[in-house]
Amino acid sequence: MDFVIEGGEFVALIGPSGCGKSTLLNILAGLEEPDHGEVLVGGSGDRLGQLTLMPQSDALLPWRTVLENVAAGPAMAGSNSEAGQQQAMAVLEEFGLRGFEDHYPHALSGGMRQRVALARAVLGGARYWLLDEPFGALDAFTRTHLQRFVSEAWRRHEPTVVLVTHDLDEALLLADRVLVSSNRPGRIIAQVSTDLPRPRTPEMTTYPEFAAYKRELMEHLFASGAFA
Ligand SMILES: Nc1ncnc2c1ncn2[C@@H]1O[C@H](COP(=O)(O)OP(=O)(O)OP(=O)(O)O)[C@@H](O)[C@H]1O
Ligand SMILES: [Mg+2]
Numbered sequence: 001m002d003f004v005i006e007g008g009e010f011v012a013l014i015g016p017s018g019c020g021k022s023t024l025l026n027i028l029a030g031l032e033e034p035d036h037g038e039v040l041v042g043g044s045g046d047r048l049g050q051l052t053l054m055p056q057s058d059a060l061l062p063w064r065t066v067l068e069n070v071a072a073g074p075a076m077a078g079s080n081s082e083a084g085q086q087q088a089m090a091v092l093e094e095f096g097l098r099g100f101e102d103h104y105p106h107a108l109s110g111g112m113r114q115r116v117a118l119a120r121a122v123l124g125g126a127r128y129w130l131l132d133e134p135f136g137a138l139d140a141f142t143r144t145h146l147q148r149f150v151s152e153a154w155r156r157h158e159p160t161v162v163l164v165t166h167d168l169d170e171a172l173l174l175a176d177r178v179l180v181s182s183n184r185p186g187r188i189i190a191q192v193s194t195d196l197p198r199p200r201t202p203e204m205t206t207y208p209e210f211a212a213y214k215r216e217l218m219e220h221l222f223a224s225g226a227f228a
Contacts, residue, residue: 012171015181
């Protein structure tokens with residue numbers, strides 16, 4: 001795989017199950033070493049602390065409250081704890097979690113837990129967000145709701161985002177560009193840039209130009225062997 005992502009760009013990656021999407025995100029995050037090749041961020045291989053990876057499971061610490069989970073962000077980014085807590089409260093507000101700061105993860109819904117995980121990613125201060133099917137396990141309404149949070153957080157905090165998803169609507173609603181991978185071993189076989197206006201709304205999925213993009217992605221996915 002060989003591709004360039006511009007700073008501040010929102011890129012989605014789709015492709016057949018097992019083609020290596022999660023592996024690629026882990027390599028980007030520095031959690032796995034590639035057999036060949038390199039990852040450069042701003043021309044340098046050093047990217048420690050600049051990236052945050054949000055896995056499909058929200059990976060919250062069950063023994064910590066919402067506030068403590070979220071405050072793990074600024075703690076890791078090096079701010080002192082009082083300022084960190086204030087920042088954390090502001091971000092909890094932004095993600096509609098005010099009033100739940102003392103709850104434990106088990107007492108929250110799946111969508112709320114993913115919002116805590118997003119809040120933590122925002123607070124960590126990472127400029128690069130790697131999102132691995134973050135909403136795959138959620139129902140359609142909750143997913144739509146969270147897509148709006150991601151979209152707004154992206155606009156407000158201006159990170160560079162790579163989102164892995166199986167949901168073509170999600171890819172087109174959130175991203176500027178969609179990369180399509182072939183079956184294993186994954187290769188980028190197509191890229192579709194969209195010029196759908198922002199802010200994007202769920203109704204846009206019914207627009208003819210949206211359907212045209214979706215059709216194009218499906219054709220590439222057919223070619224990729226995703227439906228074989
Ligand atoms: N190019 C590759 N080279 C070596 N191993 C690969 C490659 N692509 C995938 N694999 C292996 O295939 C397995 C599945 O890969 P991975 O979990 O990244 O797939 P995925 O695209 O995220 O699938 P899913 O959509 O089901 O989550 C892993 O064990 C991974 O090590
Ligand atoms: Mg995966």
